[in-house]
Amino acid sequence: MLGILATLSLYFCLISWIAYRKKGSEEDYYQVKKAVPVTVLAFSVFATLLSPISFLTLVGNAYTGRSYLWFAQCGIFLAIPLAHRYFLPLYQKGNYETAYHLLEDKFQSAGIRSLTSGLFILYQLGRIAVVTYLLSQALAPFIPINQLVLSGLLLLLTVYYLARGGLLVVLWTDFFQGLVLLVILALFLPRIAQSGLVMNSSQQLSRFVETLDGQTIFILVAGAGFSSLFSYVSSQDIVQRFNSKMGRQKIGKILWLQGLLSFGIASLLYLIGCLIRQENFATTSTDPVLIAYAREGLAPWFGGFIMLALLAAGQSTVSSSMNAIVTCLKLDFAWSKIRWSPSLLSFVLAGLSWLLCLLLMNAEIYSIYEWINGFMGLTLGVIGGLYLLVLLLRRPNLQLAKIYLVSSLGALVIYHYSGFFANPNPWLNSIITTLSALFISILGRLYESNI
Numbered sequence: 001m002l003g004i005l006a007t008l009s010l011y012f013c014l015i016s017w018i019a020y021r022k023k024g025s026e027e028d029y030y031q032v033k034k035a036v037p038v039t040v041l042a043f044s045v046f047a048t049l050l051s052p053i054s055f056l057t058l059v060g061n062a063y064t065g066r067s068y069l070w071f072a073q074c075g076i077f078l079a080i081p082l083a084h085r086y087f088l089p090l091y092q093k094g095n096y097e098t099a100y101h102l103l104e105d106k107f108q109s110a111g112i113r114s115l116t117s118g119l120f121i122l123y124q125l126g127r128i129a130v131v132t133y134l135l136s137q138a139l140a141p142f143i144p145i146n147q148l149v150l151s152g153l154l155l156l157l158t159v160y161y162l163a164r165g166g167l168l169v170v171l172w173t174d175f176f177q178g179l180v181l182l183v184i185l186a187l188f189l190p191r192i193a194q195s196g197l198v199m200n201s202s203q204q205l206s207r208f209v210e211t212l213d214g215q216t217i218f219i220l221v222a223g224a225g226f227s228s229l230f231s232y233v234s235s236q237d238i239v240q241r242f243n244s245k246m247g248r249q250k251i252g253k254i255l256w257l258q259g260l261l262s263f264g265i266a267s268l269l270y271l272i273g274c275l276i277r278q279e280n281f282a283t284t285s286t287d288p289v290l291i292a293y294a295r296e297g298l299a300p301w302f303g304g305f306i307m308l309a310l311l312a313a314g315q316s317t318v319s320s321s322m323n324a325i326v327t328c329l330k331l332d333f334a335w336s337k338i339r340w341s342p343s344l345l346s347f348v349l350a351g352l353s354w355l356l357c358l359l360l361m362n363a364e365i366y367s368i369y370e371w372i373n374g375f376m377g378l379t380l381g382v383i384g385g386l387y388l389l390v391l392l393l394r395r396p397n398l399q400l401a402k403i404y405l406v407s408s409l410g411a412l413v414i415y416h417y418s419g420f421f422a423n424p425n426p427w428l429n430s431i432i433t434t435l436s437a438l439f440i441s442i443l444g445r446l447y448e449s450n451i
Contacts, residue, residue, distance in 0.1 A: 004142050004143075004300070004304035004307070005143070007304055007305070007308060008143075008308065008311070011180070011308060011311070011312075012157060014176065015161050015173055015176065015177075015315075016160075016161055018161075018169070018172050018173050018176055019161035019162075019169045019173065021172075022168050022169050022171075022172045023168075023169060029166025029167060029323070029326070029327070029342045030097070030166065030167065030240075030327045030330065030331060031097075031167065031240065031243065032167050032168055032171065032240075032243065034168065036168075036171055038250060038253045038254055038257070039175070039257070040171055040172065040174075040175045041171065041241050041254045042253070042254045042255075042257035042258045042261065043174060043175040043178035043179070043258075043261070044170070044171045044174035044175060044178070044241060044316075044320070045238060045241055045254065045255075045258040046178055046257075046258045046261040046262055046265075047174040047175075047177050047178040047181070047312075047313065047316035047317070047320075048174060048237055048238065048316055048317055048320040048321075049231065049238070049258075049262060049317075050181070050262060050265060050313050050316075050317075051127070051131050051313060051314060051317040052131055052134040052135060052138065052310050052313055052314045052317075053130060053131065053134065054266070055269065055290075055309075055310060055313050056134065056138075056288040056290055056291070056310075057069060057288075058070065058266055058269040058270055058273065059269050059270075059272050059273040059276070059288070059289060059290040060273065060288055060289050060290065061270075061273065062269075062270045062271070062272070062273025062274045062277065063273040063274075063276050063277045063289045064277075065277065067270075068220060069270075070266060070267065070270040071220050071221075072220045072221070072223070072224035072427070073224070073262070073263055073266040073267075074220075074221050074224075074225075075220070075221045075222070075223070075224030075225030075226075075227070075228055076224075076225070076228050076259050076262060076263060077225075077259070077263075078221060078222065078225030078226075078228075078229070079225045079226070079228035079229035079231075079232060080228075080232075080255045080256060080259045082229050083229055083232040083233055083255060084248070084251060084252050084255050086391055087229070087232070087233040087387055087391065088232065088233065088242055088251055088255075089248060089251075090102060090387065090390060090391065091239065091242060092246070092248075097331045097332075098113075098117065098236055098239070098240070098327060098328055098331050098332055099120075099233075099234055099235070099236045099239040099240075100112075100113045100114075100116045100117040100120070100236070100328070100332050100383075101113060101331070101332070102387075102390070103116055103386055103387075103390070106390045106396045107386075107390075107396055107397065107398050107401050108397075108398065109398045109401070110334070112386070112398065112401060113332055114332060114333055115405075116234070116383045116386065117236075117328045117332035117333070119379045119380075119382065119383055120234070120235065120236055120324075120328060120379065120380070120383065121325050121328055121329070122379060123379040123380060124237070124321040124324060124325050125325070125349070125352065125353060125356065126356065127317070127321055128155075128317075128318050128321050128322065128349075128353040128356075129353045129354075129356030129357050129359070129360060130360060131314045131317050131318055131321075132151045132154055132155055132314070132318060132353060132354070132357055133151060133357045133360040134288075134310075134314065135151070135154055135310065135311060135314040135315075136148070136150040136151035136154060136357070137287065137288075137291070138287075138288075138291045138307055138310050138311075139154075139307055139310075139311065141287070141291070141295050142295070142303075142304060142307055148357065148358070151354060151357045152354045154311075154314075154315075154318075155318070155350040155353060155354055156347075156350060158315050158318050158319050158322070158350075159322065159346045159347055159349075159350045161173065161319075162319045162322055162323060162346055166323060166342060167240060167323055167327075170319050170320055170323050171241070173315075173316070173319065174316045174319070174320065177312035177313070177315060177316040178261070178312075178316065180308065180309065180312040181265070181309045181312045181313055182261075182265070184305045184306065184308060184309040184312075185265065185268055185269070185272070185309060187302065187305065188268065188271075188272050188275065189268075191275060192271050192272075192275055195275060195278060197271055197274055197275055197278060219425060219427050219428060219431070220427060222431055223425075223427030223428055223429075223430055223431050224427060226381070226384070226430035226431060226433075226434050227380070227381065227427070227429075227430040229384065229430075230380040230381055230383065230384030230387075230430060231380060232255070233384055233387050234380050234383040234384045234386075234387055235324075235380055236324040236327060236328055237320040237321055237323070237324035240323075240324065240327065241254070242254070272290070273289070273290075276289060276290075276293050276297070279297070281293055281296075281297050283296055283297075290306065290310075291307075291310075294306040294307060322346055322349055322350070323346075325349055326342050326345045326346055326349070329345060330342065330345070380430075381408075381412075381429050381430040381432070381433035381434075382405065382408050382409060382412075382433050384430070384433065384434070384437075385404055385408055385433045385434060385436060385437030386401060386404065386405075386437070388434065388437040388438070388441065389401060389404060389437055389440065389441055389444070392437075392438075392441035392444075392445070393441055393444045393445065394445070397444075400440055400441075400443075400444045403440055404436060404437055404440040407436050407439075407440065408432065408433045408436035408437070411432050411433075411436055412429060412432055412433070415428065415429075415432060
């Protein structure tokens with residue numbers, strides 16, 4: 001126990017030291033004005049997207065003998081080329097303050113900017129609460145503190161170093177946390193190599209693919225791919241890594257390095273889940289299997305390191321989300337004239353996220369995963385369709401944007417709540433919004449050609 005606490009203390013000391021060294025001005029809280037290496041930016045995107053939600057569910061999915069979550073990771077190879085070639089260059093044509101400033105410019109509507117920014121903030125508040133809850137659940141067996149108190153402490157520690165320097169600090173701490181994650185998970189490689197697991201897992205994946213039909217493959221790959229695409233394009237915590245001065249070559253390097261890191265770590269997590277299954281590990285714990293395995297199936301020092309990797313993944317996600325929310329609140333809602341400092345806003349948001357954690361105390365890990373992916377389709381998916389309209393229409397206009405928003409939200413509500421569809425699949429959310437945007441853009445192009 002003392003060893004784990006000492007390791008965590010050292011980790012937080014290093015994070016605080018990085019925050020002190022990279023502290024910038026208040027202007028740097030929202031945008032990075034200084035040159036940042038491609039590797040740091042790629043690691044930051046990677047660490048932001050890899051949350052404890054995917055961390056735990058990938059292992060748990062493989063442990064139960066299923067492969068669909070790993071297979072869905074292939075969608076990233078659909079998302080990256082589209083984001084690089086068509087969507088992210090939209091931001092190179094203007095010095096936009098946020099991702100939603102672009103929509104205001106294209107549709108000539110401050111209301112569109114506020115609406116989309118508000119949807120993004122709702123999603124990120126839920127995501128922060130989920131991630132913080134999972135971190136407190138993971139660390140509770142190792143730290144003798146009440147889980148609710150622990151979740152509050154984790155939020156305060158994250159906001160403490162975030163408030164010191166804004167986005168520049170987030171980027172460099174993400175880089176450090178990504179390295180910590182890679183090094184710790186690499187400790188499993190010798191055990192995986194000795195077990196012959198790679199060959200067995202390849203055969204298992206081959207059998208899984210053979211059982212799939214075309215519809216399932218489309219939903220898995222396209223659904224996950226468009227969800228990832230909308231994260232790159234319409235999520236402020238990712239978009240703010242790409243400023244208007246970057247050329248396409250640098251953007252491509254960031255995206256592909258991040259993509260390879262994400263796919264490699266997802267594959268490693270899948271193999272770790274298969275390894276736990278192969279060892280016939282069994283537990284009566286209600287915790288996710290990786291947490292139970294770290295506590296019961298590994299040496300204490302190894303289990304402590306796994307929890308540190310989970311903490312690194314969670315903190316990088318929370319700090320990026322918190323910084324993006326503050327940026328949106330300060331820049332996207334001019335009518336509200338929020339005068340609070342970024343630091344104060346961060347602490348207020350931490351308190352709100354802590355209250356949301358109360359709602360999750362009796363939640364189950366897989367229901368959380370399904371909920372967060374479904375909510376992402378309902379928020380980022382809807383927002384992402386607006387960028388598709390910008391891309392496809394010669395003259396984007398507010399009327400078409402309103403028609404799209406009503407039709408896409410209506411389609412999602414019918415799909416999930418009408419009762420016409422049994423067991424709605426959350427992966428379909430991003431496909432529904434994409435098809436809605438394509439349909440509206442076709443109508444818009446036909447209207448433009450008849451003018």
